[in-house]
Structures are given as structure tokens and as C-alpha cells.
Amino acid sequence: MDSRNFQFMFYGFTAAWLIVFVYVVTLVRRGSRLRAELKRQDALSERSGRHPLS
Amino acid sequence: MRDKFAYALATLGAIVLVRNLYLIFMVMPDEANQGMIYRLLYFHVPAWWTAFIAVGLSAIFSGLYLAKKNLRYDAMAVSVTEVALVFLTMGIVLGSIWGRIIWGVWWVWDARLTSALICVLLYAGYLMLRRSIEEPSQRARISAVFSLFAFVDVPIVWFSIRWWRTQHPQPMQLPPEMWHTLLWNWFGMALLTAALVLIRLDQEETDRKVQSMRHLAQFAYRS
Numbered sequence: 504m505d506s507r508n509f510q511f512m513f514y515g516f517t518a519a520w521l522i523v524f525v526y527v528v529t530l531v532r533r534g535s536r537l538r539a540e541l542k543r544q545d546a547l548s549e550r551s552g553r554h555p556l557s
Numbered sequence: 558m559r560d561k562f563a564y565a566l567a568t569l570g571a572i573v574l575v576r577n578l579y580l581i582f583m584v585m586p587d588e589a590n591q592g593m594i595y596r597l598l599y600f601h602v603p604a605w606w607t608a609f610i611a612v613g614l615s616a617i618f619s620g621l622y623l624a625k626k627n628l629r630y631d632a633m634a635v636s637v638t639e640v641a642l643v644f645l646t647m648g649i650v651l652g653s654i655w656g657r658i659i660w661g662v663w664w665v666w667d668a669r670l671t672s673a674l675i676c677v678l679l680y681a682g683y684l685m686l687r688r689s690i691e692e693p694s695q696r697a698r699i700s701a702v703f704s705l706f707a708f709v710d711v712p713i714v715w716f717s718i719r720w721w722r723t724q725h726p727q728p729m730q731l732p733p734e735m736w737h738t739l740l741w742n743w744f745g746m747a748l749l750t751a752a753l754v755l756i757r758l759d760q761e762e763t764d765r766k767v768q769s770m771r772h773l774a775q776f777a778y779r780s
Binding site: 505507509511516518523526527530533534537538540545547551 | 600771
């Protein structure tokens with residue numbers, strides 16, 4: 504019981520941290536994609552001489 | 558400014574949670590009947606508490622959106638719901654692993670587990686629903702109604718162990734030092750949740766800015 508107990512406790516803690524880690528990675532990737540997109544939109548507007556939000 | 562505050566909260570939350578890991582593994586004794594597997598409780602219970610507070614906030618922001626039609630409330634609702642789903646998933650996965658040792662099975666279809674699974678599916682459905690609607694105000698309105706509908710399941714999950722006879726245990730009487738560690742872990746998770754929500758909210762606002770720039774640019778180029 505004790506070795507299985509330890510094994511499953513290890514699975515549990517790994518799963519808990521893994522779920523948070525995967526979400527943080529998703530957030531970071533989405534953040535960089537959005538920043539790149541914002542930069543691209545800014546560059547497009549400047550090139551056309553009309554900034555849409557100005 | 559908000560970014561720095563979010564990173565400070567995340568760092569503080571991480572410090573609290575790592576310190577708690579030391580307490581959980583090195584200081585807390587094994588539970589008399591369950592042995593060491595009971596330690597999953599220190600994450601399972603606070604994960605559900607955190608998730609329920611987050612979905613409660615989501616319901617409040619959704620109600621505020623329907624009352625005031627301000628898209629900022631919609632951004633807040635989606636941010637807290639997404640983070641809530643992380644903790645709902647954590648709660649259900651940890652519970653299942655704990656059940657495999659204590660009950661001998663990964664899953665039972667009792668009222669608590671079934672209503673909890675429905676809760677996870679409802680909030681996953683909320684996020685999927687949002688992806689399927691293009692127009693922002695229509696998306697916000699339908700999502701807000703769906704969020705309020707999904708929240709009906711939360712009291713059912715919470716009270717299911719009192720209303721029906723379930724395999725899931727009743728709330729345990731913990732010794733004070735175990736309560737202390739459990740509450741500290743909840744505090745750490747709450748800090749982490751606040752940080753993740755702030756970062757997600759920032760992204761939602763950036764996304765909205767990008768979308769409006771796109772639309773205005775299209776409109777400007779056409780005219």
C-alpha cells in the first residue's frame with residue numbers, strides 16, 4: 504500500500520503542477536502572438552499613413 | 558504597471574506554494590487511515606475553493622455585463638472563467654487519483670463527482686461557445702447568459718454531499734496544523750489565480766485592440 508500510495512501521490516502532485524504549467528505556457532504563447540499582431544497592425548497603419556485608432 | 562503587479566503576485570504565490578510543499582512533505586505527518594496519499598487534499602480542496610470563487614466572480618461579471626452592456630465586464634468574465642477551468646481540472650484530476658487509492662477505482666458516478674464533471678464541461682463549453690461567435694457584443698451577451706446558467710451547477714456540486722448519499726467523503730475534521738497548511742495553500746493558489754487573471758485580462762484587452770484596429774483599418778481602406 505505504501506509504495507503505491509507514494510507513487511499515486513507523486514502522480515497527483517505532478518499532474519497538479521503540470522496543469523498549471525501547461526496553462527502558463529499557453530498564456531505566454533498567446534501573449535507573444537498578440538504582441539506581434541499589435542506590432543504588425545501598428546506597422547501597417549503607419550505605412551498607410553493613417554492610424555486607425557488616432 | 559498592471560503587468561508588474563501581476564508578476565509580483567505570481568512570484569509571491571509561487572513562493573508560498575513552494576514553502577507549502579516543504580510543509581506538506583517534510584513537516585505534516587501521514588494521516589492515520591489514508592497514509593501519505595491524503596496529502597493530495599492540500600491541493601484538491603483549495604483548487605475547488607479557488608475555482609468556485611472564480612466562477613462566482615464570472616457570474617457576477619456576466620450579470621454586470623447584461624445590466625450595463627460594458628464589454629470590460631465580459632473581458633473580466635472570460636478571464637476568470639478560463640483560470641477557473643484550470644483549477645476545476647486540477648481538482649477533478651487530483652480527486653480521481655486520490656479515489657484510485659482510497660476507493661480502488663478512478664471514478665464513480667455519484668452525485669458529487671457527476672455534478673463536478675458537469676461543472677467542468679459547462680465551463681469548457683462556455684469557452685468553446687465564445688470561439689464560435691464572431692460579433693463581440695453578441696458573443697458577450699450569449700456568453701453572459703450561458704455563464705449564469707452554468708453557475709446553477711455550482712451550489713449543486715457544493716451541497717451534493719449533504720443532499721444525497723455519496724461515495725465522496727463528507728468534510729473532514731482536520732487537526733489545526735493541517736487546517737493551517739490547507740489555508741496557506743489556498744492563499745498561495747489565490748495569489749496565483751489573481752496573477753493569471755490579470756495577465757489574461759491584459760491579453761483580452763490587447764486582443765480587443767487588435768480586432769478594432771483591423772476593423773477600422775478595413776473601414777478606412779474601403780472609404
